Amino acid sequence: MGNYVLEMKEITKAFPGVKALDRVSFSVKKGEIHALCGENGAGKSTLMKVLSGVYPTGSYHGDIFINSKPVAFRDIKESQDAGVAIIYQELALVPEMTVAENIFLSHERMKKPVIDWHGLYAEAQYWLEQIGLKVDPQMRVSDLTVGKQQLIEIVKALTKKADILILDEPTAALTESDVDVLMHLLRALKSKGVTCIYISHKLGEVLAIADTVTVLRDGKTVSTDPIDVLTEDKIVSKMVGRALTEFFPYQAHQIGEDVLMVQDYQFKHGLTGEMLVKHASFNLREGEILGVAGLMGAGRTELFTSLFGGYPGTSSGQVVISGETVNIRKPSDAIAKGLAYVSEDRKKYGLVMGMEISKNSTLAALKKVMPNRLIDRTLEVKKAEELTEKMRLKTHSLEVDVSQLSGGNQQKVVLSKWLFTDPKILVLDEPTRGIDVGAKYEIYKIINELAAQGVAVVIVSSELPEVLGMSDRIMVMSEGEVTGHLSRAEATQEKIMTYATLRRGKNEAVKASGR
């Protein structure tokens, strides 16, 4: 017992309507790298928020012990003082400040009444050297890559004397070389006795670095095992808890004519001048579900956002919708041509928070509730009712502000909005991100129904099981290029990863990372 640095026992945390954690137990040995795996909504982040005091003591049931002493944190500050540091997916750095200023933010080195700048920069330099990061502490954080910023976050945590470091999807936005630096750093920290809790979807990384793996599913602990008895497949089956075919309600459906043909499409961003999409060619047919896979930054979102006219910039190549060559310059052009794009971040790009459900759902096709050129509010509510009923949206009134809905229901409102435009082509970018398992299943069913009605569907997803489970055909992208096409029958996680890490110019397929 004595060698556990952290023990969480029988943790239960309920939100209105859902039990996010149900008697979860989680124990971490001193100096190990302990991976926490599970699907979105399995309760990983909630568990870590309980640990770090984001959810204060009293808002959950169960006990937490650090070094065998019971603790009860009322806020993040208290957990930090106890040596727990959490590094979030979203970076918490001030971009306009220097590296050193960020590292010592809120615990500045002082010389009586003022900040000791020389001491602060010297100490920042020391810490950066410690972890082998070659960065000038006087550089502004905004000038660093996202990967480097992530490492700065870790340094920041270390200077606060953290001995339990929680990393929540640290590599989500990192390039491969930055991932290597991070892995190297974690091993170095481990040798210094820092304990690390590593949350990641990328099982390759988990297998490469973790000592122990705990799997959560639907708010319950499934298992805790040492790494040497695990394989990727075993972890996946523990995470999912059922065969993939059962979870994804795939039905073979009628596939018709080509509705979208993209030939040698390129897109250059108008502000940054970056080539976001290079030589993309693909087609899409009526009633077909095309899965689009790739790593972070592979250009999937960029391809479809630019096809939709969502970026300023210049394109070349040919785009044909239903036999007609189109020139889409802005979203309204795309909507008129029957293209709908459900963007990846619904809060940022999908919904108008503070607006009613009904008004959100008609926003992209407002003209349809404007007989006589004026908005007919009653007709609008009626239409919204029809749409949301199809979506099985759970709400007592459509005049409720969308921000009061759960993630799954919000996503249904976004879907309603786009279905109201009567799309021929529906692009769904990360359609189930941050949605609980039940709502996910419903959204999959809706997608299938749409395909069955002849809508051509594109699912862009970082979750390989989702891509594999839902698609008729899979397209893989890497670095702004389409690197492979796979049929449902021939697609496997390994093949997708191979294409996803493939680079043009190198003819040889690169082995998937981490394996």
Next chain:
Amino acid sequence: MKQLKHQDVEQKPKMDISLNIQAYTLIIALIAIALIFSLFTGGEFLSPRNLSNLFNQMAVISVLSIGMTLIIVTGHIDLSVGSLAGLAGGIAAILQVWYGWGTVSVIAVAIIAGALLGLWQGWWVAYRAVPAFIVTLGGQLIFRGILIGISQGRTIAPLEPSFRFISNSYLPYSLGYLLAIVMVALFFFLTWKDRIKRNKLALQLASPLVDYGKVMIYGAGILLITFMLSLYYGVPLPMLIVVFFGSLFIFVSNKTAFGRYIYAIGGNEEAAALSGINIKRHTLYVFVLMGALAGLAGIMLTSRLNAATVSAGDMYELDAIAACVIGGASLTGGKGKIVGAIIGALIMASIDNGMSMMNIQTFWQYIVKGLILIVAVWVDISNKKQTA
């Protein structure tokens, strides 16, 4: 499904009440202020003569606050409207007094000048992405500068009687009553039509008692005010202008795509853009409308004073912004109502007027108005937290 429908119907009245309490806090505040001042002035505050003054006083700020609501809802701010109103009024006065232009043409020129200057500011905001705060702060100085320049620093007076008529005349009693009755009838008719339509589409309906009760209360209010005013000279023309433009823009904000889009843009610009809304063009339109309304406000102001002065409209933008905010508009955009802004303007005018009647020194008026602004926003925020 049957079950669900049933639930909806049951839930509906509850929703209505909780929503309405928020909507009514303003009216309750207004009534409270009116009662307090009548108490301290021995009923003089609610006398027909004073009510008439009050509605005259609030008119210019009300017109500005109508446009300002649109600006704030879109997520911007306009700090130039006071200067712009002053400039538009100045242009009208110069053309009439120095060059002898007729009243109708100077009104048209003032409003067009306002719209063009609004267009110019809107272009900077929408197409050049300069923050509205900066553009309109610049506009505030520029327009004031132009006004001082073209008027050579002089007060321009007097204007023709037909021009003075705008802000210094009253509707004949019969016409006032006629308009009031038409308005009440219109209220009844719209409620009746809406109920029939909702019924036809099988949508949820509030009980007729609630719907028609509301109309009865509003109708009684309108008739009461008309009656009070007719004990003096009748309904002031500026009040009619406010009612007309208020109704027009309430209609625009509720019934047109433009109105819906500005709420969407202010609520989430990126989501609005991806929904196919032309952000830039709609932002431009909003500034043009604001400019035109500032031109109108300038005419009303010049008419009331029977003169154009270099300091006319100074700091009016702040009163207009305060009126919007008291009326529930959120400076982060996406939220705000024109009715609220007009009531906000009435609250601000009541405080000025009531405190003057009580012979309280001017400095107190500033302090009290400032405090009310802060408290109003605080009430709004804490209300929101409760419902969330």
